[in-house]
Amino acid sequence: MKHPIPLRPENMHELVAERVHDMQLRGNIKRAVDISLHKRADVVSDFGDWENMRKMAHAVKALVIDHLAHYLAMFESRAVAAGAIVHFASDAEEARTIVRGLIQDCNGRLVVKSKSMTTEEIELTHALEEAGITCIETDLGEYIVQLAGEIPSHITAPALHKNRREIGLLFSEKLSVPYTDDPKELSNIAREKLRAAFMEADVGISGVNFAIAESGTICIVENEGNARMSSTLPRMHIAVMGMEKLLPDFESLALFLEMLGRSATGQRLTAYTSLLTGARKPEENDGPESLHIVILDNGRSKMLRDPNLREALFCIRCGACMNVCPVYRSIGGHAYGSVYPGPIGSVISPIFHGEARAKAMPYASSLCGACSEICPVGIPLHHQLLSWRHTLVSHGHSRLSERLLMRMFLFMSKRTWRYDLAGAIARALAPLLSESGVPRVPVWSRTRDFPRIPKKSFKQLWKERENEHA
Amino acid sequence: MSTREAFFRRLPMDDSERLTKDETALRGLFTEPNQIASSTLVDRFVEMATHAGARVLRCDIHQAASTIVEQLGIRGLLLYADDELFRRLGMYEALGRCTAIERIVNVASIPRGRARDFDGANASISVARLGIANSGALLTGISEGENRSVSLLADEHIAFLAADDIVPSLAHAVPLLRNTAKPDGPSAITLIAGPSKTADIEKVLVTGVHGPAALTIVLLSA
Numbered sequence: 001m002k003h004p005i006p007l008r009p010e011n012m013h014e015l016v017a018e019r020v021h022d023m024q025l026r027g028n029i030k031r032a033v034d035i036s037l038h039k040r041a042d043v044v045s046d047f048g049d050w051e052n053m054r055k056m057a058h059a060v061k062a063l064v065i066d067h068l069a070h071y072l073a074m075f076e077s078r079a080v081a082a083g084a085i086v087h088f089a090s091d092a093e094e095a096r097t098i099v100r101g102l103i104q105d106c107n108g109r110l111v112v113k114s115k116s117m118t119t120e121e122i123e124l125t126h127a128l129e130e131a132g133i134t135c136i137e138t139d140l141g142e143y144i145v146q147l148a149g150e151i152p153s154h155i156t157a158p159a160l161h162k163n164r165r166e167i168g169l170l171f172s173e174k175l176s177v178p179y180t181d182d183p184k185e186l187s188n189i190a191r192e193k194l195r196a197a198f199m200e201a202d203v204g205i206s207g208v209n210f211a212i213a214e215s216g217t218i219c220i221v222e223n224e225g226n227a228r229m230s231s232t233l234p235r236m237h238i239a240v241m242g243m244e245k246l247l248p249d250f251e252s253l254a255l256f257l258e259m260l261g262r263s264a265t266g267q268r269l270t271a272y273t274s275l276l277t278g279a280r281k282p283e284e285n286d287g288p289e290s291l292h293i294v295i296l297d298n299g300r301s302k303m304l305r306d307p308n309l310r311e312a313l314f315c316i317r318c319g320a321c322m323n324v325c326p327v328y329r330s331i332g333g334h335a336y337g338s339v340y341p342g343p344i345g346s347v348i349s350p351i352f353h354g355e356a357r358a359k360a361m362p363y364a365s366s367l368c369g370a371c372s373e374i375c376p377v378g379i380p381l382h383h384q385l386l387s388w389r390h391t392l393v394s395h396g397h398s399r400l401s402e403r404l405l406m407r408m409f410l411f412m413s414k415r416t417w418r419y420d421l422a423g424a425i426a427r428a429l430a431p432l433l434s435e436s437g438v439p440r441v442p443v444w445s446r447t448r449d450f451p452r453i454p455k456k457s458f459k460q461l462w463k464e465r466e467n468e469h470a
Numbered sequence: 471m472s473t474r475e476a477f478f479r480r481l482p483m484d485d486s487e488r489l490t491k492d493e494t495a496l497r498g499l500f501t502e503p504n505q506i507a508s509s510t511l512v513d514r515f516v517e518m519a520t521h522a523g524a525r526v527l528r529c530d531i532h533q534a535a536s537t538i539v540e541q542l543g544i545r546g547l548l549l550y551a552d553d554e555l556f557r558r559l560g561m562y563e564a565l566g567r568c569t570a571i572e573r574i575v576n577v578a579s580i581p582r583g584r585a586r587d588f589d590g591a592n593a594s595i596s597v598a599r600l601g602i603a604n605s606g607a608l609l610t611g612i613s614e615g616e617n618r619s620v621s622l623l624a625d626e627h628i629a630f631l632a633a634d635d636i637v638p639s640l641a642h643a644v645p646l647l648r649n650t651a652k653p654d655g656p657s658a659i660t661l662i663a664g665p666s667k668t669a670d671i672e673k674v675l676v677t678g679v680h681g682p683a684a685l686t687i688v689l690l691s692a
């Protein structure tokens with residue numbers, strides 16, 4: 001069994017324990033994210049004013065999120081004018097129902113899907129398969145993950161946790177092809193299998209990277225061409241987008257396109273950037289007959305009203321925060337149990353999965369701030385993680401032992417004499433706790449060394465120092 | 471209450487006075503994009519397009535047709551035969567003389583919704599409207615008669631670009647995008663930077679995973 005523990009956020013502790021000592025996995029992850037980071041550093045230096053661009057990007061997103069109703073209505077009316085059909089979905093269930101209904105109404109049997117985190121979020125593929133609709137992931141990484149029956153472990157490189165040998169074995173087992181571990185040959189196998197699917201499919205489904213309010217255009221960014229295929233060849237295209245994906249105009253789009261590829265994969269621009277305005281026009285001889293855009297809330301309006309979470313809606317899903325995160329680099333994306341891993345995943349998953357289920361995620365951070373520093377739109381991720389911890393505790397999502405200890409600490413810290421006394425008692429008792437004089441705390445000490453307790457308190461040392469200098 | 475109403479009710483009320491103020495403030499942050507001397511512009515474009523994995527052939531406008539016929543191993547070819555530039559370049563005469571080409575498909579002759587019919591062509595030709603120097607990308611889908619599949623389904627995509635149509639960055643393409651992405655404009659405009667590629671397996675770069683495995687840019691100087 002590859003995954004004895006289901007990939008769900010409530011299983012995070014077990015998922016981490018299973019992976020944290022897996023050096024093969026850690027090597028796979030580190031190699032992949034370091035390549036992205038090195039390439040990113042190269043191309044970010046194209047601009048002397050990257051920091052200024054970050055500020056501008058932050059300002060654009062702040063404008064859109066502050067006036068979301070205005071820009072959503074504008075986007076809707078322009079998209080409709082161009083021939084698209086716009087749907088609004090309050091939650092995952094509504095979105096799934098809309099998409100399923102659209103496919104069933106046109107008697108669709110085969111769906112080709114290009115990479116989209118939003119459709120992962122609403123577990124769309126699963127819902128469609130249950131309704132008897134075959135749904136094929138066409139991004140190579142997603143295809144690998146689908147064959148393996150897993151979820152993506154990184155938002156831009158879904159199969160990053162697997163090495164070529166593992167993928168070769170997977171292909172030979174699931175696709176009945178001779179074993180090869182050559183990436184080129186593996187890609188060719190996928191190309192052949194998927195090209196046939198593109199030609200046969202009734203419906204294409206994709207996500208949306210940016211939605212441009214001024215023209216009702218959706219922008220899809222990719223490298224492989226599968227999003228172009230799935231938005232060009234089938235007779236119906238359905239694009240699912242979170243409502244925060246809006247940009248006001250083409251000036252903003254130019255700025256964000258310069259930043260997204262650079263931040264995500266270290267590319268100046270991804271191979272293909274599609275700007276889709278409406279369905280096929282009368283004079284055109286290809287493209288889908290209908291274009292449906294499903295705009296999803298699913299907790300986003302709740303984030304918008306929360307001053308601590310609002311800026312998480314600025315995210316453009318580049319994945320840079322996970323590439324630099326020391327926790328992500330050690331445990332990988334699956335350990336979080338959520339489709340959105342890493343720092344941004346830990347901020348938004350409690351909204352999508354519920355606080356109780358995802359309560360471990362905001363603790364999966366050293367709060368070092370590397371995520372906030374690299375974020376192209378300047379989301380204060382580590383502050384948000386800290387604020388989540390506060391929220392979780394105040395909502396009662398903490399252990400009784402932790403609450404008691406904190407109560408004791410509060411009582412002890414309120415008066416100087418109590419603090420001094422507690423310190424003295426601790427110093428006196430410490431040597432008795434274990435032979436080595438190093439106290440052991442259950443569970444915690446399994447992977448960490450407790451610091452040796454000094455003989456004198458800081459206050460005492462400071463006083464002695466003052467006396468010496470006096 | 472409809473889903474749409476419920477959806478908008480969850481959002482803060484619109485404040486048009488504040489919106490105008492915020493929009494003006496943001497516009498102040500966007501400055502006019504810098505211009506670059508046209509001589510360095512072309513070199514920069516060639517460097518970046520090559521970096522993105524494209525092959526760039528620079529040639530005089532009169533040699534264009536013979537260049538692609540000589541340099542590329544085309545068997546089946548897909549193009550929009552009525553394109554004014556192709557006609558001016560004498561493309562058809564040059565292609566007609568080339569015996570290696572077994573089949574030429576005119577995009578215009580393909581009936582509505584039958585784009586999949588030309589999956590067999592191993593090369594396709596289209597005209598790019600703009601080149602973006604700082605990323606080596608081509609702006610496609612705007613030229614008359616060009617459809618989405620031309621630059622997507624063949625093994626090799628050949629794009630013609632006039633050297634005069636190179637701009638420094640995406641910011642310079644904004645006016646054209648604004649004028650084109652309209653209700654009666656093309657349903658798809660595509661920026662293409664290099665061939666189809668993936669790095670999903672161990673970050674090893676592989677070209678041609680779904681789209682064309684090769685992109686040749688024929689850069690025409692007047």
